[in-house]
Amino acid sequence: MSQTIKLLLVDDEDDYRRSCGKFMERLGHTVRSSASGAEAMTFLDREDFDVAVFDIDMPGMNGLELMQRVQEEAFDVEVVFLTGKGTIEACVQAMQMGACDFLTKPCSLVDLEHRVQLASQRGKLKKENQQLKAIVTRNRPAPKLVGNSVAMKDLSRMISKVAPTRKPVLIEGESGTGKEVVARSVQQQSDLSDRPFVTINCAALPQQLVESELFGHQKGSFTGATADKPGLFEVADGGTLFIDEVGELPPELQPKLLRVLEDGSLRRIGCHRERKVKVRLIAATNRDLTEEVKAGRFREDLFYRINVLTLNLPPLRERKGDIELLLQHFLPRGWSLDDETLETMVHYHWPGNVRQLINVIERATILADQQVITMDDLPRELVHANDSLSSMRLPPEFSESSHLNGESVAIDHCENGTSIDAEQDPALGDSNLKVDDLVKAHVLKVLEQLGGNKAKTARHLGIHRRKLYRLLERFEQNLPSEEVL
Numbered sequence: 179m180s181q182t183i184k185l186l187l188v189d190d191e192d193d194y195r196r197s198c199g200k201f202m203e204r205l206g207h208t209v210r211s212s213a214s215g216a217e218a219m220t221f222l223d224r225e226d227f228d229v230a231v232f233d234i235d236m237p238g239m240n241g242l243e244l245m246q247r248v249q250e251e252a253f254d255v256e257v258v259f260l261t262g263k264g265t266i267e268a269c270v271q272a273m274q275m276g277a278c279d280f281l282t283k284p285c286s287l288v289d290l291e292h293r294v295q296l297a298s299q300r301g302k303l304k305k306e307n308q309q310l311k312a313i314v315t316r317n318r319p320a321p322k323l324v325g326n327s328v329a330m331k332d333l334s335r336m337i338s339k340v341a342p343t344r345k346p347v348l349i350e351g352e353s354g355t356g357k358e359v360v361a362r363s364v365q366q367q368s369d370l371s372d373r374p375f376v377t378i379n380c381a382a383l384p385q386q387l388v389e390s391e392l393f394g395h396q397k398g399s400f401t402g403a404t405a406d407k408p409g410l411f412e413v414a415d416g417g418t419l420f421i422d423e424v425g426e427l428p429p430e431l432q433p434k435l436l437r438v439l440e441d442g443s444l445r446r447i448g449c450h451r452e453r454k455v456k457v458r459l460i461a462a463t464n465r466d467l468t469e470e471v472k473a474g475r476f477r478e479d480l481f482y483r484i485n486v487l488t489l490n491l492p493p494l495r496e497r498k499g500d501i502e503l504l505l506q507h508f509l510p511r512g513w514s515l516d517d518e519t520l521e522t523m524v525h526y527h528w529p530g531n532v533r534q535l536i537n538v539i540e541r542a543t544i545l546a547d548q549q550v551i552t553m554d555d556l557p558r559e560l561v562h563a564n565d566s567l568s569s570m571r572l573p574p575e576f577s578e579s580s581h582l583n584g585e586s587v588a589i590d591h592c593e594n595g596t597s598i599d600a601e602q603d604p605a606l607g608d609s610n611l612k613v614d615d616l617v618k619a620h621v622l623k624v625l626e627q628l629g630g631n632k633a634k635t636a637r638h639l640g641i642h643r644r645k646l647y648r649l650l651e652r653f654e655q656n657l658p659s660e661e662v663l
């Protein structure tokens with residue numbers, strides 16, 4: 179299928195150039211014509227072209243020299259050469275320098291247009307290939323946005339409204355709340371869903387790299403720039419760019435971002451040529467950008483540019499209704515949680531939000547013995563948060579000094595069932611108990627005070643649950659508990 183092409187025609191033969199230009203324009207192409215290599219360079223400097231046709235024999239800068247300049251300046255253009263008879267060698271040289279085709283004069287304009295079309299398709303394929311590579315390496319499949327709390331339902335409604343507009347979207351929310359998932363949902367529900375979705379996290383990159391990642395660089399523009407590299411705006415051209423942690427964007431780059439948002443133009447580092455891109459921007463922040471503006475760290479004009487449509491993602495602790503659904507979603511098939519663990523997870527405050535919840539599940543599935551996650555498999559911070567009983571004391575007969583946290587001291591002092599002399603340890607009052615009696619009384623008392631909950635009791639006693647079960651069995655059979663301890 180023929181396409182409209184932006185074409186640069188460079189030939190010193192006025193008649194040929196004019197008739198060729200008219201022919202191409204009649205077919206709907208946009209044409210710039212120039213009679214010399216030097217003039218062609220000024221066009222290339224100012225504008226983007228899909229294809230350039232260079233005559234090889236020109237006074238001043240000839241076609242080959244022009245090709246060399248195109249290579250040096252890394253212009254993104256497909257070049258077709260025109261040659262008179264006897265200059266095939268020069269054409270071979272041009273092809274080796276990166277030209278994509280050549281034609282021998284005289285050639286029909288129809289033929290030339292056909293070759294220009296092929297060159298344009300080749301350029302598009304090259305670009306698509308570049309974008310696909312970037313997408314394949316950067317993208318995971320779009321995750322599903324899980325949640326049926328009121329907040330998430332409102333958010334889903336908002337997403338379906340803002341997605342088709344192509345306007346910039348700003349997503350606000352704490353770290354780990356799912357801002358990238360929301361960005362993917364916006365892209366998936368837009369008409370750009372089959373176009374590139376490219377992401378960058380400004381906080382994850384050293385500041386010097388952010389500019390080169392976003393806007394690209396030219397070979398040799400700084401130490402380590404060993405090749406020309408397109409920036410992510412170019413990679414995302416025609417699609418969506420997601421800038422995570424936009425509040426971290428260095429102040430000196432903010433005008434550059436504003437510029438590309440205003441008119442789609444950008445310059446690679448070290449390159450004076452302006453390029454044009456068409457990209458939908460989705461930005462995310464876990465900072466309050468209005469505060470950043472007030473503090474002078476974020477440009478106000480940029481803030482208004484990106485804050486056209488705002489989506490707010492509440493922290494997980496404010497939508498506890500989503501937790502059970504998220505657990506179901508992230509638990510491997512066939513796995514479950516016991517009641518206490520589920521309750522603990524639902525009531526936990528999740529400072530790291532959904533990301534933390536996923537990590538907790540992953541850790542627990544590694545630690546759990548069977549496919550049931552219990553309190554023993556949860557990290558300390560969740561267990562402690564659940565433990566409202568840390569201040570609990572031993573029953574009075576065990577005195578102040580032998581409260582739960584200090585119990586092992588009392589027991590250690592009474593090895594091998596020797597009786598405790600109350601006078602030696604007045605804290606124990608007139609009890610004259612053996613270790614076994616002490617252990618049994620203590621364990622049973624804690625169990626009773628914790629409503630018979632064995633998991634909580636084991637945790638509170640600082641022993642594994644299996645050890646508690648063995649102790650209880652032994653108490654029932656009136657066997658000494660020491661072996662278990």
Ligand SMILES: Nc1ncnc2c1ncn2[C@@H]1O[C@H](COP(=O)(O)OP(=O)(O)OP(=O)(O)O)[C@@H](O)[C@H]1O
Binds near residue numbers: 352354355358422536
């Ligand atoms: N509602 C949700 N449904 C499904 N998965 C979610 C949801 N929210 C978050 N996640 C998952 O949680 C993890 C963290 O989410 P994401 O990276 O989108 O958070 P973020 O807010 O962008 O974090 P940061 O600000 O630190 O970049 C990801 O693995 C993501 O897939």
